[in-house]
Structure formats: C-alpha cells, structure tokens
Amino acid sequence: MKKYVLASLVFMAVALTLTSCGGSSKMTVATSTHVDLARSIRYIPTLANVQVQSTKVTATMTATELAGLNAEQKKQAVVAKAVAAAQADVLIVPTFTTKKDAEGKLASMTVTGYPAKISSFRSLSIADSPFLNQVEAKQDKVSGRMVVNTMTVAEMEYGPKITLTLSPSDIGLAGQTEQKVLAYAKEKLLRQEKADVLYEPQYTATIVDGKVSTFTLTAFPGRYAKYRTISTSEMERLNVSTKPTVLYNTTADIKAVSPRVQLKFATNNATIKESEVKEVARATAMAKYKADFLLNETFYFDYADKVITHVTICGTPAVYTNWRPLKDGDIVDTRLMGLNGAAAEVEEQPKSFLDIIIGLFKKK
Secondary structure (H helix, E strand, O other): OOOOOOOOEEEEEEEEEEEEOOEEEEEEEEEEEEOOHHHHEEEOOEEEEEEEOOOOEEEEEEOOOOOOOOHHHHHHHHHHHHHHHOOOOEEEEEEEEEEEOOOOOEEEEEEEEEEEEEEEEEEOOHHHOOOOOOOOOOOOOEOOEOOOOOOEEEEEEEOOOEEEEEOOOHHHHHHOOHHHHHHHHHHHHHHHHOOOEEEEEEEEEEEEOOEEEEEEEEEEEEEEEEEEEOOHHHHHHOOOEOOOOEEEEOEEEEEEOOOOEEEEEEOOOOOOOHHHHHHHHHHHHHHHHOOOEEEEEEEEEEEEOOEEEEEEEEEEEEEEEEEEOOOOOOEEOOOOEOEOOOEOOOOOOOEEHHHHHHHHHHOO
16 A cells, blocks of 8 residues: 655745835735645545436437537437436436438437436445546645645435526526536536535536536535545555546346357548547447347458458347346446446456445446
8 A cells, every 4th residue: 555645734924124215014925735625525425326227218319409519519418308308307227319411411319228227326335336437646745845744534324316496697698608607507517516426417508609508417416425434445446536526326237139140340431530430320220129238349451542441340130138237246248338338447356346336436
C-alpha cells in the first residue's frame, strides 16, 4: 500500500507600517498557502438496483430534430426520447442505427434497447464480493516534505428522481443556448435539493433558431454522507474511487438465436468509411435475426482501387434474456455491455461479477 499525503494548511500574516509626512497608517497583508483536502477523499461505489423490462423500446429522431448536435449529443437525444417513451430511467445495451438520404447526409437516427427503472441505491459492502481490486494510492508533496494521513471515505445517499421545469422567464431562457440552460438547470437543481451530485441527468428541450424556448431536467440527487476513516482490510477489498460511482446491480443470460451466420453486402458507395460499413452491416444482420449483438463478430472487406466494394460480417446472433439482480458467485461473460452503449474491454478469463464491473470504471 502506498502512502497518503497529509493535506495541511499554512497561514502567514505580514504586518507593514507605512509612514508619510502627513501622519501614519497601518496596513496588514495576509497570504496563505493551502492543499485541497478533497483530494484525500475517496467514495465507496454505490449499487443501483435496476429493474429491466424484457421488451425492448425503439425511438427515432429525424435530421431536423437532431440539427446542431454533435455525434454524442445525437445519441443522447434519441436515448432520452426512448427512455421517456418507456417511462424508464436508463436504457440498457442500446443499439443505434442511422439512415442517410440520397446525398449521403443523415436522415434519421434510431435507438433500440431495454428500458430499465432504478428502484433503489445502496453502498457497496465487503460482503458483496471478496474479489474487489485494490486501489493504488497517490502521493503529493507538501512544503517539500513527504508525510502521510489516514484515508477518509464517504458513502453516497441518493434520493428519488426529481424533475425541474424551467419557465421562459428563467435567466431569459428563450434567448440562451442549450448548453448554458443545461448548466443553469443543473446548478438550480443542486441548490434546490441541497445535493452534491446529480446522477443520470437527462433533459428535453425545445430549440427555436438555435435558442431554447422550453427545458425540463430530470436526475437523481446524491449527497455525500457518512465520512469516516477506512481500514486497511476495507481498502484492500473495496474499490474506492476519487469520484462517486454507481454500479448497476443487474445481469442477464446470453442466448444464441441462430447458428453462426455469414452475410455479404455491396457498399454501392465509393466514399463510405470502414466504420460506416461495419455499422450498416451489423445493423442489418441484427435486424435480420432480431438479435441484440453478434458473438465473435468478424468483418472481411473486398477492395477495388483502394475502395471498399463489399463487406462480409460473420458472427453468432444472440439476445439478452432472464434479466436479474447480480449476486456473489455469478460468473459474468467477459464481453460485458454496459448502459447507454458502453462496452467493456475483453478479458481472457472470466472473473467474479463485481471484479469485472469495477474494472469497467477503472478503465475509463
């Protein structure tokens, strides 16, 4: 275990006496040097109990609705529409497909995934798994000396989801950009709920000529709680982090719906990129077999004059089934898919479920 640094405060005051011909005056100048104590705080991960619906939800937005958004914002917008339609909190393992017009420009984007509601939160405990990774400590210098302090941790308390609706009179809402309104709404919700963080903030907005006219924000407010010193055994077994972390307490079985398939497609487009070719081929294969993903997915390309003419996709179509809470003793497939499209890196050997999930957050 590496040593931790004692965060300290050092204050120095200098008194100066000034003399002038007309009399005298006294001025005190104060300077200070400090080290941020917050850097010594770590947070125990939070488990969110998630109830996943077995029926998928689909949402589509047109290019007009997505105008002015970057690639990531487009995905967030269409996911928000799907979540709202299903009256859910999050969308698990979403799949994105796009359609383009005759000029190759985006015509629409569609997302399909499993809607889920978060029923409760609780802090991770040692009893959840004996296989949690140990966190490496970092050292800082204070006034040129190396000193250590005990590690302080905090647990998180999350409340129910809150909705904040802004009126046009809020900060001149109708004349503000989307990002400025979002920042204002988050700050207002934090103050209103006396919260420290917002989990899963999602918003809907009406944009007119690039300016916001209506805006609604929803999120789970979280508060720092139960500050305490952590023991060596806990430090070795709990994956405390520098930022509040929420783990989703759910898993699913994987079921193959077809033997391994091989599909070949012509691109019919001399300018199409390899990433776009893969996206179209994958979406077509998944739609054909009503699959959530392809196991052991492989691509092969045919070229003519350095241009992709055909793509062949191979894989075993599979779906997620039997959604249920995670429990110690579960062995999780190392090809984990996270929420909102986040995929884990592939590991060579299966591990305990919490060991793998903790690994997802350490790799970000």
